[in-house]
Amino acid sequence: MKRQKLNELSATVLSAMLESGDCTAVQVAQACLERVQARDADVKAWAYIDPDAVLEQARVRDREARRGPLHGIPVGVKDIMHTFDMPTEYASPIYRGNRTREDAACVAMLRDAGCVIMGKTETMEFAVYNPARTHNPHNLAHTPGGSSSGSAAATADFMVPLALGTQTGGSIIRPASYCGVVGYKPSYRLINRAGVKAVSDSLDTVGVLARTVGDAALIASALIGWKGVDLYSDSDQLRIGLCRSPAGKFAEAATLAAVEETAARLGNARCSIREVVLSGPFDRALDAQASVNLYEARRSLSFERINHPAQISKVLTARFEQGEKIRLYDYLAAQAVLSECRERLAEVFEAVDVLIEPSSTGEAPRGLENPGDSAFNRMWTALHVPCVSLPVLRGPSGLPLGLQVIGPINSDKITVQVADQIAMRLQ
Amino acid sequence: MKRQKLNELSATVLSAMLESGDCTAVQVAQACLERVQARDADVKAWAYIDPDAVLEQARVRDREARRGPLHGIPVGVKDIMHTFDMPTEYASPIYRGNRTREDAACVAMLRDAGCVIMGKTETMEFAVYNPARTHNPHNLAHTPGGSSSGSAAATADFMVPLALGTQTGGSIIRPASYCGVVGYKPSYRLINRAGVKAVSDSLDTVGVLARTVGDAALIASALIGWKGVDLYSDSDQLRIGLCRSPAGKFAEAATLAAVEETAARLGNARCSIREVVLSGPFDRALDAQASVNLYEARRSLSFERINHPAQISKVLTARFEQGEKIRLYDYLAAQAVLSECRERLAEVFEAVDVLIEPSSTGEAPRGLENPGDSAFNRMWTALHVPCVSLPVLRGPSGLPLGLQVIGPINSDKITVQVADQIAMRLQ
Numbered sequence: 001m002k003r004q005k006l007n008e009l010s011a012t013v014l015s016a017m018l019e020s021g022d023c024t025a026v027q028v029a030q031a032c033l034e035r036v037q038a039r040d041a042d043v044k045a046w047a048y049i050d051p052d053a054v055l056e057q058a059r060v061r062d063r064e065a066r067r068g069p070l071h072g073i074p075v076g077v078k079d080i081m082h083t084f085d086m087p088t089e090y091a092s093p094i095y096r097g098n099r100t101r102e103d104a105a106c107v108a109m110l111r112d113a114g115c116v117i118m119g120k121t122e123t124m125e126f127a128v129y130n131p132a133r134t135h136n137p138h139n140l141a142h143t144p145g146g147s148s149s150g151s152a153a154a155t156a157d158f159m160v161p162l163a164l165g166t167q168t169g170g171s172i173i174r175p176a177s178y179c180g181v182v183g184y185k186p187s188y189r190l191i192n193r194a195g196v197k198a199v200s201d202s203l204d205t206v207g208v209l210a211r212t213v214g215d216a217a218l219i220a221s222a223l224i225g226w227k228g229v230d231l232y233s234d235s236d237q238l239r240i241g242l243c244r245s246p247a248g249k250f251a252e253a254a255t256l257a258a259v260e261e262t263a264a265r266l267g268n269a270r271c272s273i274r275e276v277v278l279s280g281p282f283d284r285a286l287d288a289q290a291s292v293n294l295y296e297a298r299r300s301l302s303f304e305r306i307n308h309p310a311q312i313s314k315v316l317t318a319r320f321e322q323g324e325k326i327r328l329y330d331y332l333a334a335q336a337v338l339s340e341c342r343e344r345l346a347e348v349f350e351a352v353d354v355l356i357e358p359s360s361t362g363e364a365p366r367g368l369e370n371p372g373d374s375a376f377n378r379m380w381t382a383l384h385v386p387c388v389s390l391p392v393l394r395g396p397s398g399l400p401l402g403l404q405v406i407g408p409i410n411s412d413k414i415t416v417q418v419a420d421q422i423a424m425r426l427q
Numbered sequence: 428m429k430r431q432k433l434n435e436l437s438a439t440v441l442s443a444m445l446e447s448g449d450c451t452a453v454q455v456a457q458a459c460l461e462r463v464q465a466r467d468a469d470v471k472a473w474a475y476i477d478p479d480a481v482l483e484q485a486r487v488r489d490r491e492a493r494r495g496p497l498h499g500i501p502v503g504v505k506d507i508m509h510t511f512d513m514p515t516e517y518a519s520p521i522y523r524g525n526r527t528r529e530d531a532a533c534v535a536m537l538r539d540a541g542c543v544i545m546g547k548t549e550t551m552e553f554a555v556y557n558p559a560r561t562h563n564p565h566n567l568a569h570t571p572g573g574s575s576s577g578s579a580a581a582t583a584d585f586m587v588p589l590a591l592g593t594q595t596g597g598s599i600i601r602p603a604s605y606c607g608v609v610g611y612k613p614s615y616r617l618i619n620r621a622g623v624k625a626v627s628d629s630l631d632t633v634g635v636l637a638r639t640v641g642d643a644a645l646i647a648s649a650l651i652g653w654k655g656v657d658l659y660s661d662s663d664q665l666r667i668g669l670c671r672s673p674a675g676k677f678a679e680a681a682t683l684a685a686v687e688e689t690a691a692r693l694g695n696a697r698c699s700i701r702e703v704v705l706s707g708p709f710d711r712a713l714d715a716q717a718s719v720n721l722y723e724a725r726r727s728l729s730f731e732r733i734n735h736p737a738q739i740s741k742v743l744t745a746r747f748e749q750g751e752k753i754r755l756y757d758y759l760a761a762q763a764v765l766s767e768c769r770e771r772l773a774e775v776f777e778a779v780d781v782l783i784e785p786s787s788t789g790e791a792p793r794g795l796e797n798p799g800d801s802a803f804n805r806m807w808t809a810l811h812v813p814c815v816s817l818p819v820l821r822g823p824s825g826l827p828l829g830l831q832v833i834g835p836i837n838s839d840k841i842t843v844q845v846a847d848q849i850a851m852r853l854q
Contacts, residue, residue: 189629
């Protein structure tokens with residue numbers, strides 16, 4: 001068996017090797033940097049990376065006492081998160097060369113946990129919609145999805161084991177689906193958002209991209225404060241709801257068929273499967289999420305919208321115009337729809353541990369212009385519940401496709417544990 | 428009758444004068460700057476003010492077409508809000524000379540509405556608890572309260588007609604009470620928070636300080652998007668709940684007596700008064716707010732806490748230590764208490780239009796060390812409901828004391844209208 005390179009190993013394996021002295025943080029960083037050097041001219045996952053500064057961080061890690069399981073682990077940071085030692089440009093020409101005094105809270109926590117911050121990953125303009133220049137590492141002719149485009153691509157392409165992302169619509173789960181990695185969007189506000197560019201205050205959620213559920217749990221633990229994650233045992237009976245949500249009508253037939261088939265397999269693997277139909281207020285949830293998003297984004301980006309219109313993309317300008325039509329009354333009505341859905345969803349989770357549905361409508365679209373459809377993500381983001389995308393499906397042309405696992409609000413640890421069991425039982 | 432100086436007039440009156448050509452924006456700015464020049468060596472309301480830059484803004488306003496009712500109106504901005512043309516220091520030595528590329532969304536909206544940004548007002552370290560150097564303009568030996576210390580003092584002292592503030596505990600309503608001005612803390616998230624230093628994501632709320640309710644409504648309209656505010660008619664019957672909240676036990680006897688007497692007067696002024704006792708989950712609301720605040724603030728300020736401990740005050744360091752003891756489970760339990768209170772409070776507002784209670788436990792404490800007690804504010808902040816402080820009471824030593832008017836969540840316009848009527852009926 002070919003020995004895996006350090007950059008190909010999971011953070012969990014690297015952590016054990018770093019602890020036992022089987023490798024150094026500098027060696028891990030070098031392996032990741034070599035992969036970036038070899039591949040990033042094609043993939044374009046990075047908005048900013050300074051190899052010398054990365055190696056210097058790694059040398060410091062090797063010299064100092066071990067801070068915990070993330071000590072010496074390289075992490076990519078989405079370029080809407082502030083970093084005191086690197087520029088933060090939000091993928092906007094308005095912020096070219098922008099420097100902040102401080103780290104975003106999530107970045108500061110990761111440094112404190114011993115991570116090596118590799119660099120800033122590419123995103124879409126203010127993490128909204130204008131596509132990034134990043135390519136899908138599985139097929140460079142396809143989009144990686146967005147807006148955590150670089151974080152998903154860099155993780156999928158073995159440039160880093162872990163990366164931070166954010167989701168306001170579908171910006172973690174969708175690129176995770178397209179790039180064939182694990183995406184974890186936590187419950188709203190569970191990972192602190194200070195120092196992350198605000199777009200939609202009710203929706204913006206910080207989360208992670210990883211190659212295994214265990215790695216996602218490892219980095220999330222440091223950010224959320226779990227005291228370790230005991231994964232479920234193989235013998236536990238899992239209660240799974242096969243979700244019929246309003247997003248279903250946007251899905252490709254092959255995507256729905258793949259999820260049906262997966263549910264059947266889980267039904268034979270100590271899981272009880274029941275259909276869960278979400279209708280009534282849920283039929284208005286996608287529109288409500290869109291209204292909240294457009295209303296808030298237009299206001300959050302007031303400075304840029306008012307002072308730098310010529311440096312804002314056409315697609316974002318169009319969104320501002322849509323947002324202008326949403327009045328305060330419409331906005332509050334949309335928030336009320338989402339509140340009602342949250343109450344109804346809590347009742348659904350009395351009968352099932354998690355819901356499953358596709359992570360995206362299909363595999364990654366061809367070309368970079370269209371970052372894909374977030375129909376399967378926007379409602380969950382707005383309902384503030386934890387979602388995990390598992391890279392266990394394939395699309396018709398062989399590109400990755402995610403299975404999405406959705407849990408009850410603030411029950412993130414259990415949701416991640418169940419998602420891990422689902423991934424294991426599908427192997 | 429002595430003719431009032433321009434800096435002593437309300438924004439509403441100034442707006443009419445500016446529109447009719449009875450004064451210019453430069454004249455208004457000059458009058459305000461002269462007041463600052465005369466008084467700020469004593470009051471110390473301003474963290475940053477550049478008279479030449481203020482006059483240049485005013486000259487631009489005088490030259491350009493009128494943008495709306497706020498055109499040419501000077502506004503103070505709390506120094507935790509980003510401004511592209513002035514430093515933003517958060518009252519912390521860590522951020523001395525800090526510049527940001529952008530304006531906070533609320534500042535950008537005010538400039539767009541034609542305001543002249545006067546400067547940055549003093550605050551407490553990261554708007555938490557370490558006192559500002561600002562004095563109460565009614566008696567310099569007393570605190571103005573905080574953390575919107577400079578915004579309240581500058582407004583009270585006729586240096587500006589209006590200022591922006593924020594409230595996480597009691598940071599708008601309490602200084603408004605102590606300084607004898609109108610404070611308006613909107614429903615959570617109604618004024619956009621982008622570009623405002625985050626301390627406690629679930630609590631941080633942007634609001635305003637003014638000398639009249641009409642002025643507060645004027646500036647809030649530009650920030651929230653109300654299409655004008657029709658104030659209530661004098662003949663309307665108002666349903667007022669005299670609130671017996673868990674904060675009552677922290678109040679001075681004279682404060683409670685003043686509110687009782689005010690309620691009796693309102694009972695003779697076309698208001699129905701009924702007692703409203705908040706108990707049950709409300710008895711746990713103050714503790715829950717404290718847990719949420721401490722937990723979130725410690726995390727939001729991770730960069731500063733981890734990297735600059737020597738530049739953090741003792742009082743904030745102690746709060747971080749308290750926050751460290753709150754585990755994720757405690758935090759989520761506190762959030763659940765607040766959710767339950769929100770549901771119960773909505774039922775209370777079926778029987779009354781607004782609740783009234785004191786804005787603070789008493790008048791401003793002597794000295795600057797103690798910014799006062801926020802017991803009457805923290806629960807409402809955490810329940811996300813609109814609060815207006817009316818400067819209609821006096822304490823035993825003759826200092827101002829506010830009457831607090833609390834309305835149903837997202838019913839801000841009606842709450843402000845009712846508060847205005849209450850102020851009128853008490854004249």
